[in-house]
Amino acid sequence: MASLLRRFPWPSRSWKPIAFPTSDFAxxxxxxxxxxxxxxxxxxxRYYPVRIGEVIRDRYQVVGKLGFGATSTVWLARDLSGRRHVALKLFIHSASMGGQLDNELNMYKRxxxxxxxxxxxxxxxxxxxxxxxxxxxDGQHRCLVHPPLWDSVLTFLHRNPVRRLPKPVLAGVLQYVFLALDFLHNECSIIHTDIKADNIMLGIGDDxxxxxxxxxxxxxxxxxxxxxxxxIYLSRELGMPKRLGAPVLCDFGSAVYGDVEHREVVQPSVYRSPExxxxxxxxxxxxxxxVGCMVWDIFEGGHLFFGHDPESDTYRSRAHLADMIALLGQPPQHLLSRGNLSSKFFSDKGEFQGGIPVPDPITLEEIETNLDGEDKEMFLRMMRMMLQWExxxxxxxxxxxxxxxxxAMEVAEPNLSSLALQNARRSKLLFASIPAESPRKKLKLTQDPAVGEQREKDALSVRLHAEYRHLQALPPALAQKQANAASARKKAKKQPASEPAANPDDQKAQKLIEGIAEKTPGAQEPSTALVQIRRPPPGANTPHTPSQALSSARAQATQQIKPExxxxxxxxxxxxxxxxxVRALAVEPNNQWFASGAGDRTIKIWDLATGNLRLTLTGHISTVRGLAVSPRHPYLFSCGEDKMVKCWDLETNRVIRHYHGHLSGVYTLALHPTLDVLVTGGRDGAVRVW
Incomplete structure (x- = not known):
């Protein structure tokens, strides 16, 4: 009801502008x-210089920044006349947008x-x-006013540790996406062309x-x-609402009219259709x-088609078509006869001639990993309804x-709001909960002078129990080895201290020690050794047997020189x-600079001597987890929770290579010191050598 009421302006007295701090900030x-x-x-x-507290058009008072993009910034504002909160999408100035500026507005008008x-x-x-x-x-700026929305499905996906939408949540999202497309296609004759998890946002059910x-x-x-x-303000996230609204399809900047013929290139590359x-x-x-490609992405946790060309090491259409052939078989001749570029990739007989091999044939059944039995059959049937050549x-x-x-996927009309909230809190429940058998319950803290020390011990005990409760018993082989060693030490202590007979090893040790003594007569030369053998002064009682001499030498050798x-x-x-x-650090071998990677998805290069920022590298779409600087080439390697491993050329400051293969976040990487070998490891339980 709250989201419905926000659509209509209230006829009562308007809101008054409120004051925001103008000096007390960092x-x-x-x-x-x-x-x-x-x-x-x-x-x-290009950007309109928005100020928090500013009232635009005598109606919309800016409250804070929600986000930014290449063509716009988004702000939360108070609609003073309508007595409601709205989102302002302020575009860069009109001269930079060209015809694209009017396209989104024309779609809304239609x-x-x-x-x-x-x-x-x-x-x-x-x-x-x-x-x-x-x-x-610097010119005019178009402003669109929308109801505020919460996270996108992509951001919501990253809140889940497994980076996959649960089945009931996916069913709820699909229900509204199909309704939205039916409205656009049949009622409005509009083709969206840019459907992805980032353009599906969740509504807000309370103010x-x-x-x-x-x-x-x-x-x-x-x-x-x-x-x-x-x-320039930092963005602030909206908090977790008590109730989530229905999913909403957004961003019509790339949409086109469906009642005219189209042949131009549209859609995100990995979601691009064969026609x-x-x-x-x-x-x-x-x-x-x-939608079919996107559904696979958010439910299975990875792309259905990558389009990664083995020669150019980047996306190319021929590689994308080869991936499609491996999954769907050869395209129908009727489709090839209509394509302007069909002869570039296929022969007259319909055989692929893209210049690269087609991957081994594979089926959806082989690569689907989340479902079993009848659920799997129904899901794959729905996927095949969307993924057809023709x-x-x-x-x-x-x-x-x-x-x-x-x-059938909806599972008795799921409450999407409660499911989404439960899914979003999953990380907290997984990582912040205390096990039921935690020793904290057995501890009774008293307020005495040692309460601080006791609390530290309690906290340490809880952490040890939580992190190592599954590793408290050694593997059987290692436990037996340690038991044998302990038994041998006990037997050695019980033996009487009788004078052992000299053996060849003791004689060799004695000669070795005597040889050392002979090489250092008179004046002692300065030594750079960390540990020195201390010799007894002349006339001191010395051991007479070789074994005793060796034991004495060993005991004296362990006495370290007092450090300065x-x-x-x-x-x-x-x-x-x-x-x-900050999740990753790497220092350049020549000690000129170092790199840092963080949760803001950026890599920053800092001068090691002055600490000044030299460069910021952007390209990751999630937290950067690992960095490594090549000692042999001007390359920096990075990995992140977006499943990406990148090679940056530090002479041109751009990515020159991507390493694809990990099925989940990549959390660590290492370079071989002398060979061109890179090793990466991630949450998919795999270590990959490149």
Whole structure:
């Protein structure tokens, strides 16, 4: 009900603007690159200089920054006239957008003109509340006003430790995606062309998160960088709502009209349909193929088609087609006859001639790992309804939504809000809970002078129990080996201290010791050894047997020289700049610089002598977990939770190679010191040698 009421402005007295702090905040150094500045083509003059507390068009007061992109920034605002919170999407100035600026607005206009208000898919498409142009110092900027939404499905996916959507949550998301596509295709004649987990967002069912956002910005304003002509703010996330709304399909910047013929290249590369690759005429069915590839991604935890070319080591259409052939077989001749580029990849007989081998044939049954039995059959049946070479053989969005297989996945009309909240809290439940058998329950803390020390012992005990409770018993072989060693030591202690007979080994040791003594007569030469043998002075009682001499020599040899005193280690410098936990560090072999990787998805290169930031590398889409600098080449290797392993050329500051293969996050990597060999390891339980 709350999300429904937010759509309509209230006729009562308008809200008054509220005050936000203008001085009591942390200032980010001017030379530090943050937020949209990290984008490759960033130019400050393109962006509208938004200020928190500013009232735009005498109606929308900016509360805080929600995010940014290559073409826009998104802000939470108070609709003073409508007495509600909204999201403002402020685009870069119109001269930089060209015809793309009007495209998204035209799609919303068509939805309003053609779409029925009573279609069930209307609410599954993001609503446009208002649009206008605002004048900036460097030109006009288009502003779109939407209801605020929570996380995207992609961000929501990263909150789950296994990086996969559970079956009931997937069913709820698909239900609304099919409704949205049915509304767009049949009511509005619109093809989305860019369906991915990042463009499906979850609604918000209560207003408490907006009030909390406001109060937090007033109490604890986020750090910002203040420049002469603008202020660049850090983004703040909306809190976890008490109730989640339904999934909503967003971002119509790449959408096209479906009632005209199309042959242009669209869609994300790994989701690209065969008719788009071959430049054959395409229609609404490319969205169906797109959904099929995305579903596999978010449910199975990896791409269905990679399109990774073995020669160029990057995405290429011929590799993508080869992947399709391995899974779906040869394409039909009717499809090839319509493609402008078919002759580039196929012979007249329909045989693949892309210049690379086709992978070994594989089936969906072989690569599906989450389901069993009837559930698996129904899921794969639904996938085959979407993944067909021939577009006419793919089911429509309405047919998919009404299909028995899709309905069977819903599991008795799941409450998507409760399932999503449960899934989002899964990390906390996994990693923050205390085991039932924790010794903490057996401890009784008393308030005495040693309470601090006792608490530390308690905490250590809990951590040890939680981390090592499965490793408290040694493997049988190692336990037997240690038992044998302990038994031998006990027997040696019980033997009487009788004078043993000399043996050849003792005689050799005696000669060795005497030889050392003979080589150091008179004056003692300075030694650089860490451990020196201390010889008794003349006239001292010395052992008479070779065994005793050897034991004495060994005991004296263990006496280390007293080290020279030096001042304690001192903290030289504190370097800040990352916006997330620093997870990886690597120092360049020549001691000129070092690199750091963090949860903000960036890699920063720092000058080792001064601590100044030299460079920021962007490319990972999740936390950077490992770094390694090559001692033989000007290369930096990185890995992250996005399953990516990258090789950066530090002469051009760009990625020159990707290593594909890990099925989950990559958490560590190491370089061979003398060979061109890279080793990586990740959460998929595999170590890969490259």
């Amino acid at each position: 200032r980010i150094p001017v030379d530090q690159i943050i937020e949209e500045e990290q984008l490759p083509d960033y130019r400050a003059s 939805m309003k003109e053609r779409g029925s208000r009573f279609h069930p898919g209307r609410s599954a498409v993001r609503e446009l509340l208002d649009s206008f142009d605002v004048e900036g110092p 408490s998160v907006f009030i909390d956002f406001e109060e937090e910005e007033q109490r604890n304003p986020l750090p910002r960088k203040v420049l002469d002509d603008r202020t 788009v690759i071959l430049q054959a005429p395409w229609d609404y069915k490319i969205d169906i193929w797109n 577009p006419s053989l793919r089911s429509s969005a309405k047919e998919l939504g009404d299909s028995r297989d899709a309905a 005193w030096h001042p304690p280690w001192k903290l030289m410098r504190v370097i800040s700049g990352h916006l997330g936990w």
